[in-house]
Amino acid sequence: MTKLEDRIAAFSKLGTLFANFCEFANTKEPIESTDPWISRINEASISANIHNGWFTKENIHFCLDSWSQLLTEKELINWFRLYNSTPLNNKNIAIIMAGNIPLVGFHDFLATLITGHTAVIKLSSNDKILLPFIASYLIDCLPELKNHIVFVDGKLENFDAVIATGSNNTARYFQHYFGKKPNIIRKNRNSVAILTGEESKDQLEALSEDIFRYYGLGCRSVSKLFVPQGYDFEAFFKAMYPQQDIINHHKYANNYDYNKAVYLMSEFNILENGFLMIKEDESYGSPISTVFYEYYDSLDSLNKKLAADEDKIQCIVAEGLFKNEIKFGNTQHPSLTDYADNIDTVEFLLKTSQN
Secondary structure: OOOHHHHHHHHHHHHHHHHHHHHHHOOOOOOOOOOHHHHHHHHHHHHHHHHOOOOOHHHHHHHHHHHHHHOOHHHHHHHHOOOOOOOOOOOEEEEEOOOOOOOOOHHHHHHHHHOOOEEEEEOOOOOOOHHHHHHHHHHHHOHHHHHHEEEOOOOOOOOOEEEEEOOHHHHHHHHHHHOOOOEEEEOOOEEEEEOOOOOOHHHHHHHHHHHHHHHHOOOOOEEEEEEEOOOOOHHHHHHHHHHHHHHHOHHHHHHHHHHHHHHHHOOOOEEEOOOOEEEEOOOOOOOOOEEEEEEEOOHHHHHHHHHHOHHHEEEEEOOOOOOOOEOOOOOOOOOOOOOHHHOOHHHHHHHHHOO
């Protein structure tokens, strides 16, 4: 087993690579990089975009920049210090990754390797380029990791525990096949925002980032608004306007046109501004280009509803209203301890190592 400090050092170098690449990519005048890994990560990001049109250059760079701020020696050490136990036995951890946004399964990959386990990875067909590149860089930094990173194309075998992320349908499949092993099996979740009508222009514009980043495809993307009775959406739509260029993305535009046609033919009441539709609906998961909304009578009744539906919700965006709320504009900036579905992955992996 590699030493913890060596694994932290390798991921810290990866964070530096991400930061250097983003700085290089954002340079207005093209310059030559002396680091060959900068060229390689640039090629990987271009290939990822060609392979999956939702993975735009902007969103890939946003993802890498966000991770660069977390993959520092200080952040990683402080993260691991939160846990009293240390890894005892190396286990093979099967990780079944989703592919809805770039590197959506990276935190599971990071947690598995940091805790000294071997990551046995089943990639999503939608996101199969960036993580293998990252693995090659980490192995270059710490060659011993070559024995701890395994990519599997076919059937998963020889694993001791499972971390699987998918839809509600695939979760049932995962439970059937992997339920006898220690597991974390994640289902569909969505994020919501609570509005009172007292939000500032800046707060609502920040909310637009929570809605439109990654085209709303992430579980941390806001897909549902809760608003008080009689809420006036004028200020909301004005705050969304700076995101209007999103309609120029052909895949997003196709979804917008399709969903709008469905709503109109079904005679649903919608409000729209040419690139975003809002529809009154009790569901949490809205289609691309659409945000659902629901009225509430009181914050107390809303709090009870959200508590009852907690297994459907990933993030709650609000300002001074609820416990564990996230401020406007911050859903796509999770910390290392913001675990998906509120299940502590590191604690799970440390416990697995003790068996």
